[in-house]
Each structure stands twice: as structure tokens, then as C-alpha cells.
Amino acid sequence: MKNTKKKILKSKGYTIGSAEDFLGLSKEESEYIELKLALSGVLAEQRKRKNLTQSQLAKLLKSSQSRVAKMESGDPTVSLDLLIKSLFAIGATKKSIAKAFH
Amino acid sequence: MKNTKKKILKSKGYTIGSAEDFLGLSKEESEYIELKLALSGVLAEQRKRKNLTQSQLAKLLKSSQSRVAKMESGDPTVSLDLLIKSLFAIGATKKSIAKAFH
DNA sequence: TGACAATATATCATATCTGACATAATATCT
DNA sequence: AGATATTATGTCAGATATGATATATTGTCA
Numbered sequence: 001m002k003n004t005k006k007k008i009l010k011s012k013g014y015t016i017g018s019a020e021d022f023l024g025l026s027k028e029e030s031e032y033i034e035l036k037l038a039l040s041g042v043l044a045e046q047r048k049r050k051n052l053t054q055s056q057l058a059k060l061l062k063s064s065q066s067r068v069a070k071m072e073s074g075d076p077t078v079s080l081d082l083l084i085k086s087l088f089a090i091g092a093t094k095k096s097i098a099k100a101f102h
Numbered sequence: 103m104k105n106t107k108k109k110i111l112k113s114k115g116y117t118i119g120s121a122e123d124f125l126g127l128s129k130e131e132s133e134y135i136e137l138k139l140a141l142s143g144v145l146a147e148q149r150k151r152k153n154l155t156q157s158q159l160a161k162l163l164k165s166s167q168s169r170v171a172k173m174e175s176g177d178p179t180v181s182l183d184l185l186i187k188s189l190f191a192i193g194a195t196k197k198s199i200a201k202a203f204h
Numbered sequence: 205t206g207a208c209a210a211t212a213t214a215t216c217a218t219a220t221c222t223g224a225c226a227t228a229a230t231a232t233c234t
Numbered sequence: 235a236g237a238t239a240t241t242a243t244g245t246c247a248g249a250t251a252t253g254a255t256a257t258a259t260t261g262t263c264a
Contacts, residue, residue: 028190035186035196054241064223069242077221079251080182084137088130094137098203101196155210166253171212179251181221 037074038100039083044072046090061086139176140202141185146174148192163188 025033047057047068054068061068063086071078071086087097127135149159149170156170163170165188173180173188189199 028187031190031196032183032187053239055239058223062223064225065241066225066243067223069240073242075243079221080186081134081251082222084182085130085134088133094133094203098200101200101203156212157210160253164253166255167211168213168255169253171210175212177213181251184252 033074035100036078036080036083039080039087039097040072040074040078042092042096042100043083043087043090046087046092046096047072050090057086057090061089135176137202138180138182138185141182141189141199142174142176142180144194144198144202145185145189145192148189148194148198149174152192159188159192163191 047054052060053065054072055065058065058068067078067082071083084097149156154162155167156174157167160167160170169180169184171177173185186199
């Protein structure tokens with residue numbers, strides 16, 4: 001199975017290898033999940049570009065390492081609000097965030 | 103006071119006319135609020151373009167008229183998740199959503 | 205003007221998200 | 235290999251968002 005697909009299923013709470021598939025996801029759901037994963041990716045990128053560990057970023061965000069990890073993996077308990085606020089906080093430009101939509 | 107500014111202050115829970123001002127808002131906070139207001143606007147636009155009432159849209163979203171009103175006014179109790187999910191549900195393109203960032 | 209439709213605001217119980225913590229799993233060294 | 239740094243996963247109490255309901259306000263007709 002493709003890696004992106006695995007991530008998407010995981011982020012919906014599905015277990016990889018289960019019988020569940022995209023069939024159960026509406027277009028809106030897929031779009032929403034894809035968006036979250038795209039933003040996750042941007043966050044991880046920006047963090048690494050700045051040579052920060054998850055712990056360092058967590059401190060910057062007044063959050064915790066574990067939550068940063070969840071943010072970067074598209075965990076279902078992470079909201080768009082948290083992702084986007086974090087991106088703004090790390091200094092991502094609106095432009096770079098907007099790209100996640102394309 | 104400019105209308106946009108009024109909306110922003112309101113969305114932070116400030117009362118219009120109070121002594122509070124932008125001075126208390128960090129760049130990230132402003133960016134986040136501006137984004138929410140931009141998305142609010144797109145949602146209201148799209149709804150009107152489709153000649154839907156808030157109640158009709160609410161039914162479509164399996165939500166309530168009052169929440170749609172709050173979505174469209176940038177109410178602080180409305181998340182980016184709800185806004186963006188709603189935009190996807192109403193059929194807004196990623197492109198049109200991305201524009202809210204620019 | 206009054207009647208009706210549409211939108212806005214307030215409140216609340218339930219649902220969901222959040223930071224924190226513990227601990228497990230990986231990576232990166234010597 | 236072991237030691238250490240980094241990242242991932244599980245859990246939970248407190249915080250925040252949600253849909254629903256009631257009601258107020260505003261708009262739009264005749």
C-alpha cells in the first residue's frame with residue numbers, strides 16, 4: 001500500500017491492514033485529511049529547516065514534544081487550528097501555508 | 103473605527119469601544135484571526151452565491167442555524183476545522199480556500 | 205404599519221482537543 | 235555492541251468547541 005494512503009487511513013483511526021478503505025471516506029473527508037497531512041508536512045519541514053528538535057519546537061509553542069510528534073504525523077487528535085497556529089508561530093509565511101491547499 | 107478592525111476585536115472577545123487595541127495582539131494572533139475572518143467571508147459568499155439560507159446550509163452541514171451565523175461572523179467559538187470542513191462540504195474549491203491566505 | 209423570514213446572540217450539556225507525563229521505539233553516535 | 239538523543243505512542247484531567255435550543259434582532263415584503 002502506498003505510504004500516503006497508509007498515513008491517511010491511520011489519521012482516520014483505521015488500523016493499517018484492516019478491511020476499511022477509501023470507499024468509506026467522502027470527498028470532503030479526504031480533502032480535510034489530505035489538508036491536515038499537507039500541513040503536517042510543512043510543519044515538519046520548517047522545523048527541520050530551522051534545525052530544531054521536536055522538544056525545542058514544543059517549548060517555542062508552549063506545548064509538549066509528544067504533541068509536536070502528533071502534529072507532524074497527522075494524528076486525528078490534532079486540529080487544523082493547532083497546526084496553523086503552530087505554523088504561524090514558527091514563522092511560516094501565509095504563502096507557504098496556502099501551498100498546502102494546492 | 104474600521105469595520106474589519108471591529109470584527110477582529112469582537113472575535114477576540116473584546117467589546118467594541120473598549121480601551122483594548124491591537125497592541126495586545128501578537129503577529130501570530132492577528133494572522134490567525136485574520137485567516138478566520140477571511141474564511142468566514144468565503145463561507146458567507148459561497149452560501150449566498152448558492153441562494154441558501156443559514157438554516158438550509160445548517161441542515162446540509164448537519165449543524166444549526168446559530169452555528170452557521172457564528173461561523174460567518176468569525177465568532178471565537180468557531181474553529182478553523184469547522185470552517186474548512188464546512189467550506190469543503192459546500193463545495194468550495196481548494197483554490198478558493200487558499201485565496202483566504204493571500 | 206404588521207406579519208413573516210432571516211440572521212444574530214446567549215446558554216448549556218456533551219464531545220473533542222490539548223498539554224503533560226510516562227514509556228516505547230528509532231536513530232546516531234563511539 | 236552500548237549509550238545517548240530524538241521521535242513515536244498511550245493515557246488522562248482540564249480546556250475548548252459543538253449542536254441544540256430559546257430568544258432577540260434585523261430585514262423584507264404587502
